[in-house]
Amino acid sequence: MAALRLLLLALAVASCAAEPPQRERSALRAFLAGTPHERALAWNASTPACAWVGVTCDATNATVLELRLPGVGLIGRVPQGTLGALRGLRVLSLRSNRLFGDVPGDLFSLPDLRSLFLQGNLFSGSVPPDVAKLTALQHLALSRNNLSGAIPFALNGLANLRSLRLDGNRFSGSLPSLTLPLLEVFNVSYNQLNGSIPTSLARFPPESFAGNLQLCGKPLSHPCEPFFPSPAGAPTDGAGRGGSVPVSEKKKKKKKLSGAAVAAIAVGAGAAALLALVLLVVCTAASRRRGANGEVGKIAAAGTQRGLTPPSTASGELTSSTSKEIALATAAAAAAAERSRLVFVGKGAAYSFDLEELLRASAEVLGKGSVGTSYKAVLEEGATVVVKRLKEVAASRREFSVHLDSLGKVEHRNLLPFRGYYFSKDEKLLVCDYLPAGSLSATLHGSRGTGRRTMDWDSRMRAALSAARGVAHLHTAHSLAHGNVKSSNLLLRPDPDAAALSDYCLHQLFAPLSARPNAGGYRAPELVDARRPTFKSDVYSLGVLFLELLTGKSPGNASVDGDGAVDLPRWVQSVVREEWTAEVFDVELVRLGGSAEEEMVALLQVAMACVATAPDARPDTADVVKMIEEIGSGHGRTTTEESEGGRGASEEDRSRGTTP
Ligand SMILES: *[C@@H]1O[C@H](CO)[C@@H](O)[C@H](O)[C@H]1NC(C)=O
Numbered sequence: 001m002a003a004l005r006l007l008l009l010a011l012a013v014a015s016c017a018a019e020p021p022q023r024e025r026s027a028l029r030a031f032l033a034g035t036p037h038e039r040a041l042a043w044n045a046s047t048p049a050c051a052w053v054g055v056t057c058d059a060t061n062a063t064v065l066e067l068r069l070p071g072v073g074l075i076g077r078v079p080q081g082t083l084g085a086l087r088g089l090r091v092l093s094l095r096s097n098r099l100f101g102d103v104p105g106d107l108f109s110l111p112d113l114r115s116l117f118l119q120g121n122l123f124s125g126s127v128p129p130d131v132a133k134l135t136a137l138q139h140l141a142l143s144r145n146n147l148s149g150a151i152p153f154a155l156n157g158l159a160n161l162r163s164l165r166l167d168g169n170r171f172s173g174s175l176p177s178l179t180l181p182l183l184e185v186f187n188v189s190y191n192q193l194n195g196s197i198p199t200s201l202a203r204f205p206p207e208s209f210a211g212n213l214q215l216c217g218k219p220l221s222h223p224c225e226p227f228f229p230s231p232a233g234a235p236t237d238g239a240g241r242g243g244s245v246p247v248s249e250k251k252k253k254k255k256k257l258s259g260a261a262v263a264a265i266a267v268g269a270g271a272a273a274l275l276a277l278v279l280l281v282v283c284t285a286a287s288r289r290r291g292a293n294g295e296v297g298k299i300a301a302a303g304t305q306r307g308l309t310p311p312s313t314a315s316g317e318l319t320s321s322t323s324k325e326i327a328l329a330t331a332a333a334a335a336a337a338e339r340s341r342l343v344f345v346g347k348g349a350a351y352s353f354d355l356e357e358l359l360r361a362s363a364e365v366l367g368k369g370s371v372g373t374s375y376k377a378v379l380e381e382g383a384t385v386v387v388k389r390l391k392e393v394a395a396s397r398r399e400f401s402v403h404l405d406s407l408g409k410v411e412h413r414n415l416l417p418f419r420g421y422y423f424s425k426d427e428k429l430l431v432c433d434y435l436p437a438g439s440l441s442a443t444l445h446g447s448r449g450t451g452r453r454t455m456d457w458d459s460r461m462r463a464a465l466s467a468a469r470g471v472a473h474l475h476t477a478h479s480l481a482h483g484n485v486k487s488s489n490l491l492l493r494p495d496p497d498a499a500a501l502s503d504y505c506l507h508q509l510f511a512p513l514s515a516r517p518n519a520g521g522y523r524a525p526e527l528v529d530a531r532r533p534t535f536k537s538d539v540y541s542l543g544v545l546f547l548e549l550l551t552g553k554s555p556g557n558a559s560v561d562g563d564g565a566v567d568l569p570r571w572v573q574s575v576v577r578e579e580w581t582a583e584v585f586d587v588e589l590v591r592l593g594g595s596a597e598e599e600m601v602a603l604l605q606v607a608m609a610c611v612a613t614a615p616d617a618r619p620d621t622a623d624v625v626k627m628i629e630e631i632g633s634g635h636g637r638t639t640t641e642e643s644e645g646g647r648g649a650s651e652e653d654r655s656r657g658t659t660p
Pocket residue numbers: 017018019048050051057059060061
């Protein structure tokens with residue numbers, strides 16, 4: 001009896017070992033049952049799962065290792081929660097079927113998956129960043145589907161990847177800079193990608209990139225257009241490599257500047273006169289003391305890295321006359337390198353690109369504003385930034401950098417941080433974060449397709465409060481006037497309380513007489529010289545911005561009958577005086593449900609106080625903030641501002657920028 005029981009037990013154990021866990025078996029059955037298939041794919045419930053067509057188990061039949069069902073006429077969506085339950089799966093091939101819908105998300109959590117072959121189906125949607133969880137993955141083939149969206153930067157997390165086939169989909173945007181050391185096969189041809197091919201991928205053949213009409217750069221034959229005409233002899237491949245010294249902590253690469261590179265730098269900076277001098281001095285010094293060149297370069301690099309002139313002790317062992325020459329050459333080299341350096345300010349150091357990369361970025365014009373032209377630049381490393389090319393700067397290099405360094409210290413979530421600048425004789429550039437949601441101006445007045453969206457009352461109140469808080473912070477914490485408050489400088493974020501003002505405090509950099517009207521009706525009447533804005537003139541501009549939010553009308557362009565020059569405050573005053581108050585409000589607001597009319601009237605009163613003709617009659621920004629907070633108290637908008645808001649917001653934006 002006991003013997004029989006033992007035998008039964010042994011049999012039971014044996015049959016367990018010969019079969020994957022029930023969970024895997026039923027997951028497989030659920031998959032097949034949920035996915036219609038044309039041909040009879042007979043998975044017989046009474047035979048062991050490891051014997052089923054396409055199923056391969058491990059040696060002990062304890063788990064399913066491979067599932068290969070290519071071209072078996074599977075049709076439809078892959079049910080969630082089926083294949084994801086095969087925890088030991090290493091190979092999944094469902095290629096050449098007619099599967100559609102999203103690539104099932106639970107596949108991305110299979111810890112041991114090495115190969116995923118889904119090519120030749122009708123999968124659509126995007127590849128989620130979750131794909132990076134497949135850390136064991138070596139082969140990923142998604143070719144010939146209907147996938148769209150951006151190719152995720154997160155693919156960089158797949159350190160074991162050997163082949164990546166994404167050709168024949170509808171992927172768009174720019175190629176992320178993939179630095180996968182083991183990658184041997186790479187194909188993104190026949191998608192809708194644009195921008196420049198990152199250098200890290202330029203080693204693959206042109207056929208890897210074919211059929212993307214807007215891709216440019218090596219290995220393709222058509223080069224990328226530089227996004228702005230670079231200064232004469234700007235850094236080109238090779239020669240200009242050392243053209244800028246990255247200051248970021250992240251990139252510890254210290255480049256030794258050779259004499260030639262120093263020369264290239266000088267040219268790049270457009271300092272042709274200086275070039276001759278530097279060349280002469282460097283060459284003389286080099287010929288006097290063979291081998292000194294490298295040393296000079298190193299010192300120059302170290303010096304520029306700290307933004308200092310190098311210490312004279314560095315050449316202690318040389319004869320005094322030579323050392324003087326070298327010191328001179330070093331100083332000149334440092335100065336020349338300094339000249340073409342992209343300088344990061346504040347927390348801008350989290351970016352780690354240099355001037356050359358910036359010049360190579362694919363870019364598009366965002367707009368021409370009062371300070372110059374803005375470009376959106378997509379860098380190879382994946383970050384997206386805004387580059388502003390300033391015009392008519394009168395400040396000297398020193399004034400410029402001192403001022404930008406101090407502006408770099410401004411931190412507030414309602415102020416767009418300055419990240420970096422570049423100053424040369426011919427070019428003055430500013431680098432800021434890119435906020436994809438665009439400006440208030442585009443949102444309110446843009447044409448359809450260029451960012452026009454409806455904005456409900458709550459978002460408008462929050463935008464007003466954000467602008468007021470930003471300006472108040474400049475006034476109270478930094479004693480600086482903004483000088484350029486307008487709706488095109490109020491950039492929106494997904495968090496409606498985190499809209500940020502840009503282009504602040506730049507007025508003093510510009511030439512005094514450059515005709516720089518604080519364009520479009522934001523300028524306070526008493527302000528004669530746009531270079532000397534006051535706190536009160538900022539308040540006036542804020543008031544105009546509030547009126548713009550209330551009326552939906554563009555300032556300076558407000559007259560109802562279209563006969564021109566009546567500005568927004570005067571138009572509103574005239575309407576309110578005749579007691580048509582309700583007439584001033586944006587019809588869109590009224591249509592969206594006018595339950596907030598009391599709040600609208602209250603903000604209108606604040607706005608009218610701000611645009612008072614006499615500067616002294618206008619409230620201070622701190623009071624403006626308080627008044628708006630009080631209006632919004634019914635909506636939980638009273639929450640006092642988080643003092644450290646700036647940090648979180650900019651990180652959020654950066655990460656968004658990284659995976660465009
Ligand atoms: C595993 O399953 C296959 C197919 O059913 C069978 O042929 C094989 O003998 C089994 N191996 C073990 C160790 O049970």
